Structures are given as structure tokens and as C-alpha cells.
Amino acid sequence: MLSLVHLKVLAAVARHGSVTEAAKQLHYSQPSVSHHLARLEAATGVKLVQRIGRGIRLTSEGQLLARRASEIVGRVDAATTELAAQVGLQSGRVRVAANASTAATIVPRAAAALAREHPGLELSLFERHPVDALAMLRHGEAEVAVVFRHARGGGVPLRPPR
Amino acid sequence: MLSLVHLKVLAAVARHGSVTEAAKQLHYSQPSVSHHLARLEAATGVKLVQRIGRGIRLTSEGQLLARRASEIVGRVDAATTELAAQVGLQSGRVRVAANASTAATIVPRAAAALAREHPGLELSLFERHPVDALAMLRHGEAEVAVVFRHARGGGVPLRPPR
DNA sequence: GTGGTTTACGAACGGCGTAATAATT
DNA sequence: AATTATTACGCCGTTCGTAAACCAC
Numbered sequence: 001m002l003s004l005v006h007l008k009v010l011a012a013v014a015r016h017g018s019v020t021e022a023a024k025q026l027h028y029s030q031p032s033v034s035h036h037l038a039r040l041e042a043a044t045g046v047k048l049v050q051r052i053g054r055g056i057r058l059t060s061e062g063q064l065l066a067r068r069a070s071e072i073v074g075r076v077d078a079a080t081t082e083l084a085a086q087v088g089l090q091s092g093r094v095r096v097a098a099n100a101s102t103a104a105t106i107v108p109r110a111a112a113a114l115a116r117e118h119p120g121l122e123l124s125l126f127e128r129h130p131v132d133a134l135a136m137l138r139h140g141e142a143e144v145a146v147v148f149r150h151a152r153g154g155g156v157p158l159r160p161p162r
Numbered sequence: 163m164l165s166l167v168h169l170k171v172l173a174a175v176a177r178h179g180s181v182t183e184a185a186k187q188l189h190y191s192q193p194s195v196s197h198h199l200a201r202l203e204a205a206t207g208v209k210l211v212q213r214i215g216r217g218i219r220l221t222s223e224g225q226l227l228a229r230r231a232s233e234i235v236g237r238v239d240a241a242t243t244e245l246a247a248q249v250g251l252q253s254g255r256v257r258v259a260a261n262a263s264t265a266a267t268i269v270p271r272a273a274a275a276l277a278r279e280h281p282g283l284e285l286s287l288f289e290r291h292p293v294d295a296l297a298m299l300r301h302g303e304a305e306v307a308v309v310f311r312h313a314r315g316g317g318v319p320l321r322p323p324r
Numbered sequence: 325g326t327g328g329t330t331t332a333c334g335a336a337c338g339g340c341g342t343a344a345t346a347a348t349t
Numbered sequence: 350a351a352t353t354a355t356t357a358c359g360c361c362g363t364t365c366g367t368a369a370a371c372c373a374c
Contacts, residue, residue, distance in 0.1 A: 002238055004166050005339080019354060029341055034355060039338085044242070046249055054348045054353045061248050068241035072234060076164055079230035080206070086223055087208055167364085182328060191366055196330055201363085216328050216373045 004076060006040040007069035009033055010048065014066035018055055091120040097133035097142040098125065107146055166238060168202040169231035171195055172210065176220055176228035253282040259295035259304040260287065269308055 012022035013033065023033040041048050048062035058066060094114070098107045103125060111123055128136065130147035137145040174184035175195065185195040203210050210224035220228060256276070260269045265287060273285055290298065292309035299307040 001166055001170065002242065003338090004163055007238075008163065020352085030354070031342085031356080032340055035339075038355085044245060046245060051347085051354070056354075061245060061252075064248055065241060065245050068237070068244065072237050072241065075230070075234050075237065076169075079227060079234065080164065082230065083206060083208060083223060083227050086226055090223075165363090180328080181330095192328080193330070193332095193367085194365060197364080200330085213329075213372085218329075 002040070002043060004073065006036050006043065007065075008073050009036040010040060010062065010066050011069040011073055013037065013049070013056070014058055014063065014070075017057075089118045089121065091122075093122045093124070094144060095124045095126065095136075095142040096144045096146065097128050097136040098146040099130045099133055099148060100127055102146045102148060103127040164202070164205060166235065168198050168205070169227075170235050171198040172202060172224070172228050173231040173235055175199065175211070175218070176225065176232075179219075180217055251280045251283065253284075255284045255286070256306060257286045257288065257298075257304040258306045258308065259290050259298040260308040261292045261295055261310060262289055264308045264310060265289045 009022065009026065009028075012026050013019060016022050016025065019033050019037070020030055022028075023030045026033065037049055044065070046061050046065075047059055048065060049056045049058055096107060096111065107125060111125060114121060115123055126133070126136065126142065133142070133145045133147050136142040171184065171188065171190075174188055175181060178184045178187065181195050181199070182192055184190075185192045188195065199211055206227070208223050208227075209221055210227060211218045211220055258269060258273065269287060273287065276283060277285055288295070288298065288304065295304070295307045295309050298304040
């Protein structure tokens, strides 16, 4: 089984076209990156890079694998983020600042849905004038603000809880 | 960065609902799988499994991550396969057995395209009666057979070179 | 006691950096 | 001489298996 680190390194080398640059971006030493490439070649049994002049170039197979590697690494990062978000939704505080009309209409419906989906959340609703609602959001006194700015088209700034 | 092995183990545990079964399917020892789960929990900081009676159960976060893990591991496997196929197309031998009518019409066009895309391939064409063409395929004397079985709807058995 | 999971321990491997070497401009 | 990549080496963490302990039916 390939290693994610190997794939990440290959993707970085593909992006920057150089072992040195990839190492810098990954905060690795130059030899580490070189070694990773060698190991990845050994693991796959495929030549992935070519020395060309005093730099290197990916072979066509290297380019193919690098594209897949970017995709895969992206998914891993996304899964990590998603998991963290899921945990954040299990418990925590969500303070909603809304103006009168939204606080009476769409906010209760959204609040009910949120409470149903994530019963562990502590949910508070504050009815404020739009300007004050946004101020609460800005000052960290609320996680969510719901206001109408215009008659048509609304603004719904959203920050995840913690 | 999460480890692919960890993700693979989590996916296997999710599939089989048991550390023991997952270990069997992965050809690991039982303690290894247990240890992997513990490490994955440590790495993510999230409780992923619960002891329940004398078995275990994934938490909701565990189930979420397991779904993503399956997806990711699948992509890694696909990339590996794809890379191997790409290498196979760089060099090797493709022997095509075709009956007279296809050998004169669609096969040359396909052969030209293949030769253009993958110049390293050694390409041979054999014109045979349909039955003999399929026999060559079956006996490993050809990698590809192209025959018409009926007046409408053709059969194009394909095996990748090596 | 049986089936299942976890903890403990030791061996082998992998991954990292620093230092030294090679190759190209 | 300067820049880039590789090889050599030592350290530490990870991963594996076996053996022992733990827990629930």
C-alpha cells in the first residue's frame, strides 16, 4: 500500500518542478524529499522522475500519479476537516443574533432543524437591530447573525461554532 | 497527516463490525488492528469506536470517517491499477485476432489510434475465422480478439496487454 | 470456559535530519 | 563557484507479531 506522505511529496514535486522547492513548501529537508521519491518508485516499481540538467522532471507516469495523488491528498484533508466539524457539532454553543422579522420567521425553523440534527448543541437566539446583530457577530458575542440588508436578497453571515 | 493503513483498517472494521474479522481479512493480527484504531483515535483526537458487550461499535464520527476512508482507499487502489496499466501501455506486445470484415474496417483504425497514443507498443494483426480468433484469445496467443457474432451487435473481448 | 478486545514487550522497518558526495551550469 | 540532487549514516518513532491480561456472555 502506498503511503500518503509519498503521494503528498510527489504532488508537491509536480507542483513546483523541483525537489528543493517541494522540500521548502513541505518543511522537509531536501534529502527527505529525494528519499521519498526513491521509495515511492521502489514501492510502485515505476520510474517516476528523471534527472534533467541539474533539476528533475516527472515522467509521464509520474505526472499521472501526481494528479491522482493531489486528488487523494485533497480528499484526506477534506475528511479531516469534516470530522472536526462533526465533532464541533456534537456539543458547543451557538448564539444566533437576528433582526425582528427573521427572528420570527426563518430563524425558528432553522433552529428547530439544527436542534433536531445535533441535540448536543446549546442554542440561544437574540433579537437585535441588524446593525447590533452584526456587531455581536463581529465582537464574538454570537456565532451566527441573520439579517436582511435589502428588501430583496439577504445576507446570512455564518461562522461555525468554535 | 492520517495514515492510509489506519484508514484501511477503520474501513475494514466498519465493514465487518469486528476487530477480529477485520484482522482476518487484512491478514493482520488482532492486536495490530486494535492498535491501529487506538492510533487513529489519537491522531484525530476523536473517539471512533466503543466497546459494546464483547464486541465493538463505531461511533457516529467513526462511521463518517469510515465512509470517507473507503472512498479514499478505493481511489488509492484505482490509482495503483491505473499506473500499472499505463506502464503496460508503454511497452509490450498486443496481438489482435480479427475476422476478415473487421480486420479490414474498424481494426486498422483502432490500431492506428493505439499506435499513435502508445508508440512503444508492438502491434500484430492476425486475420482469422471468428472461431479461431476466439481460440487464440483463449489460448493466450492473442491479447485482443475482434469478431462479429451476429449481424447486429458485435462482441469485442478485450484483455489488457500483460 | 469460550470468544472477543486490549495491554505489554521486543524486533524490524521507515522516516527524518545532518553531513558528505556527485553532477551540471 | 554555485546550485541541485543523491548517498551515507544515526536517531527516533511506528508497525508488526507473540504472549499475557482483561472482559463479557
